[in-house]
Amino acid sequence: MDVARRLLQRARERNERRLLVLSGEATATRERAGELLAALDLPAEEVTCVGPDPADRTRCESLGYDQTASLLGTTRSLVVLDCHGRCEPNDLARLVGAVDGGGLFVLLTPPLERWEQRRDAFDQQLAVAPFETSEVTGLFRRRLVETLRQHSGVALVDVDAGTVERDAVDGPPPHEPPPPVVPERHRFPREAYERCLTGDQVDALAAFETLCDPPSAVVVEANRGRGKSAVAGFAGASLALGGADVLVTAPQYRNARTLMRHAGSLLDGTSVTAKPRLLETDDGRLEYRRPTEALEQLDEYDVVVVDEAAALPVPFLAATLACDRVAYVTTTHGYEGAGRGFTVRFDSRLEASRHERTDRQLTTPVRYAPGDPVEVWSFRALALDARPPVASVVSGATPSSVCYRELTGEQLLEDEALLREVFGLLVLAHYRTEPNDLARLLDAPNVSVHALFEGRHPVTVALLAREGSLDAGMRASVYEGSRIRGNLVPDVLMSQLRDEQAGALVGDRVMRIATHDAVRSRGLGSHLLGELSRDDADWVGVGYGATPRLVRFWRRNGFLPVHLSTTRNRRSGEHSAVMLQPRSDAGEALCERHRKWFRRRLPGMLADSLRDVDPDVICELSAAVPAASLNLTPWEWRHAAAVAAGPGIFEMSPRPIRQLAMRALTGGPSRSGRPPVALSVDEKRLLVARTLQLRPREAVADELGYHSEAAAMRALGAAVRKLVEAYGPRSTRAELDRFE
Numbered sequence: 001m002d003v004a005r006r007l008l009q010r011a012r013e014r015n016e017r018r019l020l021v022l023s024g025e026a027t028a029t030r031e032r033a034g035e036l037l038a039a040l041d042l043p044a045e046e047v048t049c050v051g052p053d054p055a056d057r058t059r060c061e062s063l064g065y066d067q068t069a070s071l072l073g074t075t076r077s078l079v080v081l082d083c084h085g086r087c088e089p090n091d092l093a094r095l096v097g098a099v100d101g102g103g104l105f106v107l108l109t110p111p112l113e114r115w116e117q118r119r120d121a122f123d124q125q126l127a128v129a130p131f132e133t134s135e136v137t138g139l140f141r142r143r144l145v146e147t148l149r150q151h152s153g154v155a156l157v158d159v160d161a162g163t164v165e166r167d168a169v170d171g172p173p174p175h176e177p178p179p180p181v182v183p184e185r186h187r188f189p190r191e192a193y194e195r196c197l198t199g200d201q202v203d204a205l206a207a208f209e210t211l212c213d214p215p216s217a218v219v220v221e222a223n224r225g226r227g228k229s230a231v232a233g234f235a236g237a238s239l240a241l242g243g244a245d246v247l248v249t250a251p252q253y254r255n256a257r258t259l260m261r262h263a264g265s266l267l268d269g270t271s272v273t274a275k276p277r278l279l280e281t282d283d284g285r286l287e288y289r290r291p292t293e294a295l296e297q298l299d300e301y302d303v304v305v306v307d308e309a310a311a312l313p314v315p316f317l318a319a320t321l322a323c324d325r326v327a328y329v330t331t332t333h334g335y336e337g338a339g340r341g342f343t344v345r346f347d348s349r350l351e352a353s354r355h356e357r358t359d360r361q362l363t364t365p366v367r368y369a370p371g372d373p374v375e376v377w378s379f380r381a382l383a384l385d386a387r388p389p390v391a392s393v394v395s396g397a398t399p400s401s402v403c404y405r406e407l408t409g410e411q412l413l414e415d416e417a418l419l420r421e422v423f424g425l426l427v428l429a430h431y432r433t434e435p436n437d438l439a440r441l442l443d444a445p446n447v448s449v450h451a452l453f454e455g456r457h458p459v460t461v462a463l464l465a466r467e468g469s470l471d472a473g474m475r476a477s478v479y480e481g482s483r484i485r486g487n488l489v490p491d492v493l494m495s496q497l498r499d500e501q502a503g504a505l506v507g508d509r510v511m512r513i514a515t516h517d518a519v520r521s522r523g524l525g526s527h528l529l530g531e532l533s534r535d536d537a538d539w540v541g542v543g544y545g546a547t548p549r550l551v552r553f554w555r556r557n558g559f560l561p562v563h564l565s566t567t568r569n570r571r572s573g574e575h576s577a578v579m580l581q582p583r584s585d586a587g588e589a590l591c592e593r594h595r596k597w598f599r600r601r602l603p604g605m606l607a608d609s610l611r612d613v614d615p616d617v618i619c620e621l622s623a624a625v626p627a628a629s630l631n632l633t634p635w636e637w638r639h640a641a642a643v644a645a646g647p648g649i650f651e652m653s654p655r656p657i658r659q660l661a662m663r664a665l666t667g668g669p670s671r672s673g674r675p676p677v678a679l680s681v682d683e684k685r686l687l688v689a690r691t692l693q694l695r696p697r698e699a700v701a702d703e704l705g706y707h708s709e710a711a712a713m714r715a716l717g718a719a720v721r722k723l724v725e726a727y728g729p730r731s732t733r734a735e736l737d738r739f740e
Helices: 002-014 026-040 065-071 087-098 112-117 121-126 139-150 188-195 197-210 228-241 253-267 293-298 313-322 341-352 373-381 409-414 416-429 437-445 473-481 488-496 500-504 524-531 549-556 587-606 613-621 634-646 654-665 681-692 699-701 707-729 731-737
Strands: 017-022 047-050 060-063 076-082 101-110 154-157 164-165 217-223 245-249 273-275 278-281 285-288 303-307 326-331 358-363 403-407 447-454 457-468 508-514 539-544 562-568 575-583
Touching: 002 026, 002 101, 002 154, 002 473, 017 026, 017 373, 026 047, 026 076, 026 101, 026 326, 026 416, 047 087, 047 373, 060 065, 060 285, 076 613, 087 101, 087 437, 112 139, 121 437, 139 278, 139 373, 139 409, 139 437, 139 473, 188 197, 197 217, 197 228, 197 326, 197 358, 197 707, 217 575, 228 245, 228 253, 228 285, 228 303, 228 326, 245 253, 245 293, 253 278, 253 285, 253 303, 278 341, 303 313, 313 341, 313 634, 313 654, 326 437, 358 587, 358 613, 373 562, 409 416, 409 437, 416 437, 416 457, 437 447, 457 488, 457 500, 473 488, 473 500, 473 681, 488 508, 488 539, 488 562, 488 575, 508 524, 508 634, 508 707, 524 549, 539 549, 539 587, 549 575, 549 613, 562 587, 562 613, 587 613, 587 654, 587 681, 613 654, 613 681, 634 707, 634 731, 654 681, 654 707, 681 699, 681 707, 707 731
Parallel strands: 017 101, 017 154, 047 060, 047 076, 076 101, 217 326, 217 358, 245 285, 245 303, 303 326, 508 539
Antiparallel strands: 154 164, 273 278, 278 285, 403 447, 447 457, 457 508, 539 575, 562 575
């Protein structure tokens, strides 16, 4: 109790946070935590306990492990996390962010020297079938314990022995930043600037003023706790007061709640109508909409503000550039795992746009002092600030200069610099790499790490997940409707595509592949895929949000399409493709039958669930499946010829034109074995959008850039003529000649 009181007092004196670890058997640590709550006597609304029910509910808010996301954007004076039942990195990251300056974060843990050997509910998640929980390594917890014993601001108490293993050591005194100063000239209300807590926030708010002059774009990046969402809220409210209609969007409303709350606080006392997710002034409004709704109604707003932009797919962000005034607010490091991937992937799109761009970075914390020891600890323990190698040490990398290595969890744990560079590459490449992925990298028995090195530094990294080898009982269960974690490809093949035996084979799914930004487009990703030859795998597969560029990449590397999801992936915003590369005779048979099934069902899907998929994606996928057959009657050939060159109407009988389009897109040879018909990119897009996806004429003309509906239909007729001439019997020549 004395240690806890001293920690809390010191945290308050320095406006920092402190961390207290109570280690020992579960019952003893929970009892001591109850005594701690009573001794500190903090208001119940300022205390949250996560895990099994605390001894006294009246002294705290009690949350289950699955409720930690509810604390995002909130603050507490004391947070207790019971790690006996589950120690999940994402929970640690979320909860440490909820502790306010002058507050205390308390962990209840098993005995530290034995924690690595304990298995909990999170370990059960890492042990995907057919692996057992006992095969999880526990390396992440070894790393966690090491950081707890090394960092300042952390106290360790052995509850079983009744001893203080380590009292918290204070770091250097915090540096007090200068107070914010309201600029002499400003376009936003003075009160908005007066609400800023740091000079960083003032600078960022001033940057938002550029949105008054279209076309303009603002990018604001910061670590957690820097007040970027608050500034965006002040800016959004200021723009609404000035008469603008402001659209706010984010992955979920909880991500934008802080922004909306601060906007409402600035508008409080003005003539404003407040509704859930909507603030209306006399002249303007500020409204939250989900990403899908936002794109549909983009033209109804003057300004778009995207909060947590790094957690949204690049195609969505690119679509928002249709608005003349747009702002992107994003986390550099944090529990969403955003990293620098946002700017790396989106920069080129933004730079190519017509918008005048302004960037700001916020570095000064607003909820605790700079250099807060608990933040320093969390960044190290969870690798939140992991970065790839600096560009200068890898800039010369080529396929001929790099060497291939498979890395074990032990090797990564023993080399902190290597771990941070490998994880940094993954964070850079994928917008939702998160703290849980660090544990998966170190502990999961089905995950392996593969890399290309330029000297001592990784330049390309791939994570493989071993899938399949499922017993008959499990295969039957999945076939009959059960879901199976961590086996994406077998799950799709068995449950959705009705191939029960697919789960018996063994495969490696590429979970992530990342190449350093300084050496992209040199073939390093393809080179690494070529090194992934494991003798015991029947296939190597991948599932990803399909874009034309990505489909081409995987096709070039020998991967063949077997599935395209009927709905858009919530994270990528795209329809997900599954592609396989066979590595055995059994894998070859699996891949071939699913390619054929995919080609047979694709036309029907295109007219329904895949109607809005990018035609270029369909063209790329179609080129990698077996050639479609033709089975047209003499009347259907006459109809196709009439559509191609005369008075025929496609809508009168779509079937023959659809068959011809699929034959051409799948590379079917022309009559008498001549080469496949040569179609331009525009002709392929037109055939997909109008004849296969059955999009309306007017929409097709508009989306594909034809100046009129009639022009689009003339182009369609010309494309169909090529197909009729290439694939039709000789009798169709006479039919075409009648219209010359």
